[in-house]
Amino acid sequence: MGAAEGLRLPKNGAVHLFGTDCMDKSFTLDVDGRQHTVRADPAMPLLYALRNDIGKRGPRFGCGLAQCGACTVLVDGEPVRSCVVPVSAIRGAVRTLDGLASGDTPHPVQAAFIAEEAGQCEYCMSGWIMTTVALLEENPHRSDEDIRGALAGLKCRCATHMAILRAVRRAADEMAKAERGDG
Amino acid sequence: MAEQAGGALLFARRELLKGAAALLVSLNAPLVAWSAGGRANAPPQRDLDPARLDTWLAIRGDGRVTGYWGKMDMGQGVDTAIAQIVADELDVRVDVVDIVFGDTARCADQGGASGSNGLKLSGLAFRAAAAQARLALLEQAAAELGTPPDELQVADGVVRVRRRPSRKVSYADLVRRGEPLAAPIQWNGKYGNGLTLSGRAKPKPWSESRVVGTSVPRKDIRDKLLARATFLHDHSLPGMLHGRMLRPSKPGASVRRVERDSVKDIPGARIVVDGDFVGVVAPREWDAIRAARKLAVEWDESDSGFDTDSNSLHEWIRRAGAVESAVEHDNGDVEAEIAGAARTLTAEYEWPFQSHARMAPAAAIADVRDGHVTVWTDSQKPWDTARGAAALLGDADKSFTARAIWMPGPGSYGRSDAGDGAMDAVLLSATVGAPVRVQWMRDEGHGWDPKGPASVVTCRGAIDATGNVRAYHFHIKGFSRHDQNSREDRPGELLAGHLVGHESTPEWTVSSPDDSYVFPAKRYSWQAIAPLRRQASPLRTAHFRDPYGPETHFASESFIDELAYATRTDPLEFRLARVADERDAAVLRTAAELSGWQPHAAPRKRRRSDGRYVGTGIAYAQRSGSVNAVVAETVVDPASGRIHVRRIWVGADHGLVVNPFTLDRTIEGNLLQAMSRTLFEEVQFTRDGVRSLDWQSYPILEAADAPDDVQIRHVNRPELGPQGAGEPTTRVMPAAIANAVFDATGVRLRRVPFTRARVKAALG
Numbered sequence: 001m002g003a004a005e006g007l008r009l010p011k012n013g014a015v016h017l018f019g020t021d022c023m024d025k026s027f028t029l030d031v032d033g034r035q036h037t038v039r040a041d042p043a044m045p046l047l048y049a050l051r052n053d054i055g056k057r058g059p060r061f062g063c064g065l066a067q068c069g070a071c072t073v074l075v076d077g078e079p080v081r082s083c084v085v086p087v088s089a090i091r092g093a094v095r096t097l098d099g100l101a102s103g104d105t106p107h108p109v110q111a112a113f114i115a116e117e118a119g120q121c122e123y124c125m126s127g128w129i130m131t132t133v134a135l136l137e138e139n140p141h142r143s144d145e146d147i148r149g150a151l152a153g154l155k156c157r158c159a160t161h162m163a164i165l166r167a168v169r170r171a172a173d174e175m176a177k178a179e180r181g182d183g
Numbered sequence: 184m185a186e187q188a189g190g191a192l193l194f195a196r197r198e199l200l201k202g203a204a205a206l207l208v209s210l211n212a213p214l215v216a217w218s219a220g221g222r223a224n225a226p227p228q229r230d231l232d233p234a235r236l237d238t239w240l241a242i243r244g245d246g247r248v249t250g251y252w253g254k255m256d257m258g259q260g261v262d263t264a265i266a267q268i269v270a271d272e273l274d275v276r277v278d279v280v281d282i283v284f285g286d287t288a289r290c291a292d293q294g295g296a297s298g299s300n301g302l303k304l305s306g307l308a309f310r311a312a313a314a315q316a317r318l319a320l321l322e323q324a325a326a327e328l329g330t331p332p333d334e335l336q337v338a339d340g341v342v343r344v345r346r347r348p349s350r351k352v353s354y355a356d357l358v359r360r361g362e363p364l365a366a367p368i369q370w371n372g373k374y375g376n377g378l379t380l381s382g383r384a385k386p387k388p389w390s391e392s393r394v395v396g397t398s399v400p401r402k403d404i405r406d407k408l409l410a411r412a413t414f415l416h417d418h419s420l421p422g423m424l425h426g427r428m429l430r431p432s433k434p435g436a437s438v439r440r441v442e443r444d445s446v447k448d449i450p451g452a453r454i455v456v457d458g459d460f461v462g463v464v465a466p467r468e469w470d471a472i473r474a475a476r477k478l479a480v481e482w483d484e485s486d487s488g489f490d491t492d493s494n495s496l497h498e499w500i501r502r503a504g505a506v507e508s509a510v511e512h513d514n515g516d517v518e519a520e521i522a523g524a525a526r527t528l529t530a531e532y533e534w535p536f537q538s539h540a541r542m543a544p545a546a547a548i549a550d551v552r553d554g555h556v557t558v559w560t561d562s563q564k565p566w567d568t569a570r571g572a573a574a575l576l577g578d579a580d581k582s583f584t585a586r587a588i589w590m591p592g593p594g595s596y597g598r599s600d601a602g603d604g605a606m607d608a609v610l611l612s613a614t615v616g617a618p619v620r621v622q623w624m625r626d627e628g629h630g631w632d633p634k635g636p637a638s639v640v641t642c643r644g645a646i647d648a649t650g651n652v653r654a655y656h657f658h659i660k661g662f663s664r665h666d667q668n669s670r671e672d673r674p675g676e677l678l679a680g681h682l683v684g685h686e687s688t689p690e691w692t693v694s695s696p697d698d699s700y701v702f703p704a705k706r707y708s709w710q711a712i713a714p715l716r717r718q719a720s721p722l723r724t725a726h727f728r729d730p731y732g733p734e735t736h737f738a739s740e741s742f743i744d745e746l747a748y749a750t751r752t753d754p755l756e757f758r759l760a761r762v763a764d765e766r767d768a769a770v771l772r773t774a775a776e777l778s779g780w781q782p783h784a785a786p787r788k789r790r791r792s793d794g795r796y797v798g799t800g801i802a803y804a805q806r807s808g809s810v811n812a813v814v815a816e817t818v819v820d821p822a823s824g825r826i827h828v829r830r831i832w833v834g835a836d837h838g839l840v841v842n843p844f845t846l847d848r849t850i851e852g853n854l855l856q857a858m859s860r861t862l863f864e865e866v867q868f869t870r871d872g873v874r875s876l877d878w879q880s881y882p883i884l885e886a887a888d889a890p891d892d893v894q895i896r897h898v899n900r901p902e903l904g905p906q907g908a909g910e911p912t913t914r915v916m917p918a919a920i921a922n923a924v925f926d927a928t929g930v931r932l933r934r935v936p937f938t939r940a941r942v943k944a945a946l947g
Contacts, residue, residue, distance in 0.1 A: 041469060
């Protein structure tokens with residue numbers, strides 16, 4: 001879609017972006033519908049801008065290697081591991097777990113995860129929820145195989161995969177119902 | 184102590200250890216030193232009097248109730264369950280009960296999270312406190328209403344005269360006019376898990392519970408999923424610096440030289456060196472990360488490394504001398520039975536080191552100033568974290584007071600790296616004189632967190648001429664279940680403590696199976712061996728979910744299966760014939776019935792049309808007053824070596840079930856984490872150190888590996904009260920999988936993890 005070239009990261013690829021010492025530069029980021037200007041080393045991963053400069057809580061540091069998904073955000077609708085993507089590479093609109101709900105109304109995917117009490121510590125949930133949002137907003141009619149495939153590469157150390165899979169199934173069914181207009 | 188030569192900072196390690204003083208190397212500030220030589224334990228915090236009711240419970244002017252809980256919830260909903268117990272005893276709605284936990288300044292020490300005992304132990308204390316609180320409130324109401332207490336009734340926090348319900352007074356009104364909870368409650372004088380309370384008021388019988396036994400939603404989940412909860416990682420303080428650590432190049436390597444100029448172009452970067460403790464701080468997090476990557480440290484590797492590696496580990500264990508041993512059970516004469524047996528059976532089972540590998544590696548914030556340290560931590564035992572911080576900083580000349588405040592972090596399954604990260608933050612903050620937030624990087628989490636111990640189990644059985652099993656000997660030899668105590672209240676129990684020169688204080692114990700099997704002769708014994716390195720070892724062991732549970736019961740419940748097949752007996756029937764405890768038999772029958780168990784006295788080796796084999800296996804074990812049996816159905820693909828655990832059926836007896844919905848989710852998490860450890864997890868290491876440093880080199884279970892279905896049926900035993908729940912299902916999973924693979928293929932897997940390569944090799 002509209003995400004910048006170079007954002008397509010190998011799902012399990014460790015991408016290292018260290019080494020060059022650049023001067024700080026200013027970057028304007030569109031995050032959850034608001035514009036933010038951040039001054040940072042161009043090589044700094046987006047995650048640190050989101051958390052430390054913009055104040056987001058949902059995307060979290062898990063590995064810094066694009067191997068776990070805890071830092072996942074959507075860039076123009078595509079899941080991106082913000083722990084490895086340099087802030088200078090972001091061109092599209094960034095959406096985080098913080099921005100999913102409409103006021104006090106959770107996104108249907110959040111509502112399903114709450115209903116199923118998916119997760120335990122909930123630290124990893126940006127990975128599971130944002131990836132599910134990307135999958136189901138594109139098309140909620142998904143088989144269990146599609147779902148497991150889309151969730152590959154995400155980690156949940158509390159091993160709550162059963163509840164997560166039930167939550168994604170519930171969200172898919174709810175969103176498909178809403179799409180048909182009988183929700 | 185330190186001199187500058189050619190742009191490098193040099194110092195002599197001996198000298199440094201003698202004074203145990205830290206060096207702060209800053210480009211813009213003069214050298215600062217502080218003393219960290221003290222080893223005395225600071226007195227534990229005893230500010231809150233457990234013998235007072237208001238230490239445990241408060242009632243607000245708006246009628247809300249606060250419970251101050253001295254344990255921890257990490258997403259298993261135990262705080263919600265405590266609120267359920269309080270709501271029942273006080274006769275209030277559960278949604279008006281708030282549970283505060285994990286702050287050493289506000290909650291008395293009930294031991295933190297430990298052994299899935301949150302409800303079993305502290306739940307009963309809260310039940311007693313809430314019952315006594317209700318009585319105290321009733322007595323004040325009786326005086327106000329002019330009616331004896333036994334003629335009053337309470338609903339929804341409002342006390343009414345039973346015969347004239349219009350005469351009433353609310354709890355909120357009572358606390359506005361008096362201090363009913365400023366009253367004593369009987370305390371047994373102990374802290375930690377052993378703390379008990381009792382009052383004049385008798386708690387209601389569990390059978391009268393309204394809220395206990397129902398699926399109240401977890402209190403924390405909505406805010407967490409809406410990114411509105413404040414995790415430890417979201418907390419910050421004014422003037423807070425970001426810290427990152429540098430670890431020895433090899434286990435045991437010591438600092439020879441630090442190139443202070445190597446980070447000079449990073450804004451505000453400062454270097455902290457104390458013995459082999461090396462860290463950097465910077466005002467901005469990314470700068471701290473860059474500084475840690477760029478800081479040049481020369482390590483002295485003359486006394487470093489391990490004497491073995493993960494490929495030779497189990498041979499090492501077999502050959503190593505024991506530092507401690509015990510016989511946990513011994514009846515009959517095992518040796519005589521084996522000597523006189525018609526047939527003997529011997530098998531060995533191997534378990535690797537496993538990493539806690541939390542979802543995120545350790546993080547903490549510490550603020551050390553004016554003789555006081557405050558630590559924000561996700562450690563399971565913040566009371567110990569506070570004591571450890573005070574002990575690490577204090578010495579003969581100066582003592583510190585300490586407060587630890589727990590905040591949510593990545594899941595924790597025992598003595599993880601959380602407490603080590605907290606102490607890193609404490610040392611950095613004390614040195615730089617500012618609040619410091621430390622975040623370990625992924626390779627530190629896998630590489631330096633405490634590990635679950637590796638072991639070798641030898642099982643022997645004696646079978647007589649008529650096919651009866653006469654003797655069973657279980658012997659486990661391995662690293663201690665805790666080279667480091669699961670508490671973190673002493674510098675010698677902490678990585679930072681080791682790196683600044685505090686000696687490790689290991690405790691050497693292993694474990695043995697928890698079951699009720701009866702054999703004419705049975706012996707359970709263990710031997711502990713010394714750690715591969717004693718100081719600052721990346722393989723130091725500590726409690727990791729169900730310490731030694733999966734290791735021992737993988738072997739014991741596999742061998743019970745081997746004995747069953749060796750005597751041409753169905754594995755379920757073999758177990759039912761030998762368990763002495765009726766609760767054990769009940770869960771075995773429950774799991775078997777739920778799974779539609781088909782008796783078989785030999786492996787069935789059922790092959791599907793797609794070439795894959797399918798089989799079922801059973802295993803059971805006791806723990807912490809609970810008992811669980813599991814039947815697993817596995818599909819084994821001989822072409823790839825992949826094992827898929829397709830279905831799991833659980834017969835569970837956790838005594839009284841307080842919250843069925845959250846308990847089932849907790850059980851599922853334990854089952855799947857145990858699956859992950861059985862199928863995938865092994866810490867690889869060479870003589871130069873740990874090589875499993877990320878999720879590629881330490882794979883864990885993913886969504887594709889999850890079963891299609893997990894069914895749990897509870898044998899609810901309200902008369903027993905709540906028992907330890909969650910963790911007890913971890914230990915039954917490994918053998919259930921191994922036994923299912925045997926039924927599927929006729930091949931016995933005796934080395935965890937069951938990687939594809941190993942399974943392929945085993946299937947030939």
